[in-house]
């Protein structure tokens with residue numbers, strides 16, 4: 001029988017041994033080890049005034065920035081690859097748990113906090129963020145600590161006809177984003193970010209730096225979408241750049257329920273995943289007029305990127321989606337890199353230089369969940385869903401798949417949500433007052449529950465980059481092993497690829513050094529169970 005032997009090792013330790021065991025002496029030894037091999041100015045402990053500034057520099061979600069949020073014993077900010085190697089070697093040697101942070105956008109904060117109450121240190125890759133474009137080969141090496149906004153900027157600055165398919169929020173880190181897939185406005189044309197990764201440098205549990213050739217194809221497969229933090233620290237990625245036309249066209253159109261939004265959402269479901277690959281139209285469905293009791297309603301916003309001119313776009317929309325009522329005056333032509341700023345939402349209207357200013361995502365409290373839809377939701381149900389979301393103040397973001405996404409085999413990368421998926425739904429709820437957290441998290445869970453009949457099932461699929469601990473965790477301290485059936489989150493994120501991921505994990509990190517609440521468990525084939 002096949003079992004995942006998973007030990008939440010530090011938790012079990014700490015149930016039995018006093019905190020003294022780890023406490024200062026192990027931490028001191030670890031720090032000693034680090035300072036023996038690196039310069040001390042890359043280590044921040046809680047006594048340092050900069051500790052809290054460094055820690056908070058990449059925490060977009062205030063839910064994980066409270067007084068009671070578990071914090072690292074030390075933060076290491078490597079300036080070179082050898083610093084990362086030393087940190088891993090010293091951590092392994094002294095049994096110190098680590099968290100790895102690139103951009104810090106993890107939806108559950110797993111890159112900088114820990115909910116298993118095990119002491120940990122944080123490797124923050126913020127300083128490792130170079131982007132080197134090889135214009136002749138149309139490739140680039142990008143370090144994990146770069147943001148996807150910086151990446152787009154550097155690529156485009158080198159050659160305005162080159163781009164890279166990645167997500168829509170420029171402050172997202174390359175390290176986590178590429179570890180989990182990377183979906184954005186060019187996915188229908190070119191696939192995910194990971195579909196365009198050619199090589200990588202990774203520090204493994206032995207502190208070695210491996211490239212694609214030395215790590216082998218199984219591990220190289222696993223790190224392109226298997227979720228971060230399970231296999232090692234990825235330092236850098238070699239990516240294939242893609243052609244972008246000199247002119248792209250964007251539009252944004254909004255309709256409320258009263259303006260016929262439901263009919264348009266229904267039509268969108270049939271068109272968006274099946275139209276030319278050059279056209280991307282997502283939906284943001286959100287409550288509006290919140291302050292104005294009588295006029296509260298849902299608004300549907302159609303955000304579009306078209307890889308071509310307004311004339312071409314108008315013709316396509318007229319043929320495929322005339323109901324939208326798109327007019328030429330709604331369309332704006334711009335360069336691809338300007339469209340990256342436009343789609344960023346929080347930088348819209350700024351110059352493209354804003355992409356390299358590393359302006360943080362506006363902090364707020366939020367919770368998100370995800371679903372995939374493989375058959376159109378009936379119009380009547382769309383109507384109901386809107387009412388539920390209005391009541392619970394939950395926003396839905398729907399992103400079309402199809403196009404290139406459907407051409408890539410389910411097993412080509414760990415991201416399994418390919419052919420047959422029409423679109424992904426992201427549920428999101430945000431708030432400003434810490435005292436309201438429970439209420440809003442309960443709201444989004446109720447919406448998710450009600451959506452069950454309309455979304456994928458067996459398994460109910462989810463996107464690992466929209467991490468959701470409601471799907472389950474490894475760290476149920478009382479349990480020492482799980483069967484595959486019990487690891488719901490694993491099959492939700494990866495379907496059948498979960499088993500291959502666990503086998504790779506078993507080969508490269510059998511003692512489960514690289515672990516967190518939802519890391520891949522090492523698969524152990526054993527006849528004794």
Ligand SMILES: Cc1cc2nc3c(=O)[nH]c(=O)nc-3n(C[C@H](O)[C@H](O)[C@H](O)COP(=O)(O)OP(=O)(O)OC[C@H]3O[C@@H](n4cnc5c(N)ncnc54)[C@H](O)[C@@H]3O)c2cc1C
Pocket residue numbers: 060099100101102103104105106107110111125144166167168169171172173174175176177179180181182183184227228229230232233234235361465466516
């Ligand atoms: C505002 C916002 C907008 C977003 N928009 C999109 C979008 O449009 N499309 C999309 O696909 N996703 C989107 N995401 C999700 C985003 O892709 C994931 O949260 C991604 O994992 C973040 O990467 P990061 O480096 O910023 O995060 P981190 O929190 O630093 O890392 C995420 C996970 O990866 C691990 N990790 C980080 N770096 C490394 C490394 N170098 N080696 C190994 N493991 C590592 C971390 O330990 C953690 O488990 C968005 C998230 C936010 C908050």
Ligand SMILES: *[C@@H]1O[C@H](CO)[C@@H](O)[C@H](O)[C@H]1NC(C)=O
Pocket residue numbers: 029030032033036
């Ligand atoms: C660090 O270096 C000192 C001096 O060389 C040595 O005594 C000590 O054992 C080293 N510590 C570790 C953890 O390697």
Ligand SMILES: *[C@@H]1O[C@H](CO)[C@@H](O)[C@H](O)[C@H]1NC(C)=O
Pocket residue numbers: 045047
């Ligand atoms: C932090 O400061 C406290 C009180 O000043 C001291 O006892 C402790 O040893 C210091 N810890 C470290 C890691 O320097």
Ligand SMILES: *[C@@H]1O[C@H](CO)[C@@H](O)[C@H](O)[C@H]1NC(C)=O
Pocket residue numbers: 133134135136157158
């Ligand atoms: C663009 O790429 C070329 C060739 O790789 C390189 O020599 C040059 O420095 C790059 N230019 C910029 C502005 O990054």
Ligand SMILES: *[C@@H]1O[C@H](CO)[C@@H](O)[C@H](O)[C@H]1NC(C)=O
Pocket residue numbers: 270274
């Ligand atoms: C996709 O579009 C083609 C023609 O453009 C049409 O024949 C087909 O039915 C559409 N498929 C779906 C699932 O809507």
Ligand SMILES: *[C@@H]1O[C@H](CO)[C@@H](O)[C@H](O)[C@H]1NC(C)=O
Pocket residue numbers: 292293294295
């Ligand atoms: C609702 O909107 C209408 C039209 O915009 C406006 O006349 C009315 O005053 C609004 N209702 C409230 C309660 O403000």
Ligand SMILES: *[C@@H]1O[C@H](CO)[C@@H](O)[C@H](O)[C@H]1NC(C)=O
Pocket residue numbers: 290291391392393439443
């Ligand atoms: C939703 O928002 C409205 C207006 O701000 C508020 O009155 C209502 O209580 C909220 N509903 C929930 C479930 O939080």
Ligand SMILES: *[C@@H]1O[C@H](CO)[C@@H](O)[C@H](O)[C@H]1NC(C)=O
Pocket residue numbers: 471472473476478
């Ligand atoms: C953890 O274990 C408890 C008790 O065994 C169980 O009730 C709970 O559902 C488990 N949680 C998860 C996420 O598996």
